[in-house]
Amino acid sequence: MSREEFSVIICRVLGVGFSAAGFIHLVANIVESAWDFNPNYLGFFLLTQCLRPSLWILGGVVVYALSRMLGRQISKW
Amino acid sequence: MVVRVIFILFFAALQFSSATDSTSKGSEVSLTEKYPELVENLFAQLDLNAPVLSLVKKAEASGDREGALELLLIYYRGKYIPPELSPELPPAREDFLQLAEDATEDVFTIQSETFQQPRKEDGSLDWDHLGPKQDKEWAWMMNRHHHFNYLLTAYRETEDSVYLKTISDHLIDWISSHPPPNRLSFSTAWRALEAARRLVDAWLPVFVNVRKDQILSDEALFLMLTSIPQHAEYLLEHYSFWGGNHKVTEKMAVAICALIWSEFKDSEKWLNQSVSVIEEELFKQTYPDGSYKELANHYQKVVAENYLRMLQVLTWKARDRIRPETRERIEKVWDYFACVSRPSGFGPLNSDSSLEHNHKLLGDAIEFFEREDWAFIASRGEEGDEPEGSPSRYYPWAGHAIMRSGWDAQAVWAFFDIGPHGSAHQHYDRLHLSVSFGEQDVLVDSGRYFYKPGPFRHYFRHGPGHNIVQVDGQDSKRPPNVIDRPMNLQRLLTQSIDLFEGEVNFSGTAAKDGVRHKRTVIYIRDEGWLVIDRFVSFGAHEYQTHWNLHPGCEVEEQGEGLLATWGSGDSAHVQLISGAAGKWSVVKGQMEPEIRGWYSRAYNEREPAYSTRLVQKTLGPHQNIWWIGADVFDDNLMSIRSGEQNGEFELTIQTSDGEIELSEEDGRWRIEN
Structure with a gap:
């Protein structure tokens, strides 16, 4: 496995991890x-209970979506 | 000029008569032989060109160092000290004679602890010993030499020379064994605050009151004189640079040194540098509403007294140095101190404070600022002019709300803290409410007890020692220590009601916010207080509402609340008139499993007092509505409609002036009529 492929996998694992953690928090x-x-x-609830886990999920999805590019960049370091 | 000439002639006469006596002194070792280096330093630091020292200069010029020193001591013994610079001895405690007697035998009473200070092998007193509790605070206090004051009082009352001799011996002992360090020091002897306090609170009264008395030996007076410039220079260079009440006290000591001992060459420098720093610190350390940024009544007192002293001494010697805005700010500092006082005369026991009798401390300020309204407050309406407007006060920078029915001894009073944390000496007490009925304190802040870390310090400093709410056993998040603009908090001050509202947050997690707690206190004049606690939270939480009572109160559970009784049948009710069911716990002087139920009115003193706690477990947003009053809550007094939309309120209150409609819309309170 090349250094780039390894970096991409790490990024994807992180993205899935973030999303999963956010999802678990949201459900909890x-x-x-x-x-x-x-x-x-309802407004308070969405702001104080749902916003942050949703951002975790979103962050995870973004990291996953950008994993190929991120992996490429990281492998050059 | 004429006065100066008269002085010179007077001291010349004194010097002449004394110089003839001095030749007959026996074969004792002279001071110049015993302390050659100190004598050299002393003469190097004196401005011998000052007209008052002309004879000293003459003797020195003729090579008679011993004669010059003798003349110098004679000059200082006869020196005129104006009344503005002569501190009065503090009012004598009842047991001052016993305290003085003890001090002659090395037994000292400091902050309610009595202990025999050990002596070292060479026979000198061990000034650095940490006392009975191995607390550095003891050693610091020892090195302030405050025991000189009761020795002086005992000497004044009994004329027994043993008391003055003890002061003399202690001065010699201390100065001989404590040369100043050439750096900032936190040692027991030379922490800057101790050096300042020693100089102003102990040595200055000795110098002013008994310098003429020969029982205060030449050696003690000489050593004191050698140590004055050492103290002044030390405090000028190695002060508490981080600021706070210490820095003000230290610089004030330098200014006083410069004015009292103006014969030293550098006295002008001491005065200029210290006064400019003190003025700068005044604006840095106090808020525009007059509150001192540490937000503790005890330290408000310390700073107010220092600044008043500065005004007094500068008015005497350098009136033109006082800027109008400086005087105005100091007046505000005292105005705050006067107006926060309780009907009993004591100030709030907030943050690191002992009970201070604000009324008794107002005397000099009333005279200096010619404030008849403060005279009215201090005499509880017997003298002076009544302050205009509502007797309640709100300090927007301190976030301190004072609700009261009047200025008399029978008035009711409450203190609600919705301000910043404080720049130092802070407690976790935001949203704390103290309540007094006349001279009886009922709901109280537990005080500070002492500074030594440990479970007691934790209790007195954190939530359970205050009338606040904890969530899941935790204190709320700290508000900012200091602020740079008044807090945007809600308040209404009217003839019939006062309303104040503050908010705190409790920590959440990475995934969600914690709990928000909003406390609204509505004072209905002549009736009582409505306290509305609203919590926005999701999920299961445990809410602990603490109410601490004064040791003078007996407490019993009564329905969904408490009944506090005191004296001959007086009582007050703390009633939960709306809120989730919970479990009360009432303790007094508890040590296990946790420290609770203690009250401290002064440093090192604690006594058992009732501490109550209502524990509620809820799952979602909820609210508690409390009634605090002399009488049971009366449904006819008000109707409360709440919780229709996000816990918003509508209150209809019957007052002596008619009906008042109070409503909250979009988080803002307003009076409908």
């Missing part, structure tokens, strides 16, 4: 809050 936050959910606080 929703499940935790669902028990006594108050729709009056």
Whole structure:
């Protein structure tokens, strides 16, 4: 396996890891809050409970999508 | 000029009579033989061209060093000190005679601890010993020489020479064994704050009050004189450069040195440098509303007293040095100090404070600033002119809200902290509420106890020692230590009600925010306080609402709340009128499993007091509404409609002036009518 291929795989693993961690956090936050959910606080809920895990997921997807380019760049270091 | 000439003639006469006596002194080793180097240094630092030292100069010029020194001591013993620079001895404690008696036997009482200070092998006192609790604070206090004050009082009252002799001996002992270090030092003897306090609070009263008395030996007076420029130079060069109350105190000591001992060559330099730094620090260390940035009543006192002293001494000698804005800011510092006081006269016990009797400390400031409204506050309405407007106050920089019904001893009073953390001596007390009914404190801040790290320090400094809410056993996140603009907090001050609101956050995780806690305190004049705690959170959390009571109160659970009683049947209610069910815990003087239920009114003193805690476990956003008043909450007093939209409120309150409609919309409170 070339150095570039190895870097691409590492980037993809990281991307999947970020997304998976974000997804787990998101599900956990929703499940935790669902028990006594108050729709009056929907805005607060989305902002404080869902935004950050969603950014983790998004970050993971971006890293995965750019893994080939990132791998190429990293392999040149 | 005429006065100066009279002085010179007067001291010349003194010098003449004394010079004839001095020749008959026996075969004792003279000071010039015993301390040749110190004598040399002393003469090198004196401005012998000063007219008042003309005879000293003459003797020195003729090569009679011993005679010159003798004349110098005679001059200092007779030197005129203006009343503005003569500190009065602090009011004598009842037990001052016992304290003085103890001090003659090396037994000292400092911050409520009594201990026999050991002596070293050479017989000198071990000034650096850490005392009974091995606390550095003890050694620092020892090196401030505050015991001189009660020795002086005892000498004044009894005229027994043993007290003054002890001071004399201690001066010789200390100065001989503690040459100044040529660097910034945190040693017990030469930490800069200790050097300043020693000079101003202990040595200056000795010099001013008993310099004429021969029991204060020539050797002690001489050593004191040699040590004055050492102290001044040390404090000028090696001060607490990081600022705070220490720096102000230290520079103030240098200024006083320069004015009292103006015969030293560098005294003009001492004065110029110290006054400019003190002025600069005034604006750096205080907020425009008059609060001192450490936000602790004790340190507000320290700084206010220092600045008043500066004004007093400069008014005497260098009136033109005082800029109008400096005077105005110092007046504001005192105004804050006057207006935060409780009906009992004491100030708030916030952050690292002991109980300070603000009213009793106002005397000099009232006289200096000619403030009749402060006289009214200090006399609780018996003298002076009543301050205009509402008796409640809000300090937008300190974030301190004072709610009160009046300025008399029977008024009710509350202190609500919604400000920054403080620049030093901070406690984790944001959203803390103290309440007093007349002279009886009911809901209290537990105080500071001491500075030694450990479980007690932790208790007094953190959440459980304050009337705040903890979430999952954690304190809220710290607000900023200092701010550069007033906090944008909600407040309404009217004739009938006062309203203040503050907010804190609790830490979350990488995946979500923590809990937000908003506390709104509404004071309904002549009725009581409504405290609305609102929590925005998702998921399961444990909320611990702490209410700490004064040791003078007895407490019992009553329904969903507490009944505090004191004295001959007076009482106050702390009622949960709306909120999730929870479990109360009431303890007093508890050590295990955790320290709770203690109150400290002064450093090193603690006493058991009721500490209560309501523990609620909830899953989502919720709110608690508390009623604090002398009477049980009356449904007819107000109707509360809440929680329709994001916990917003509508209150209809019946007051003596009629009905008031208070509502909250988009997070802003307003009065409808």
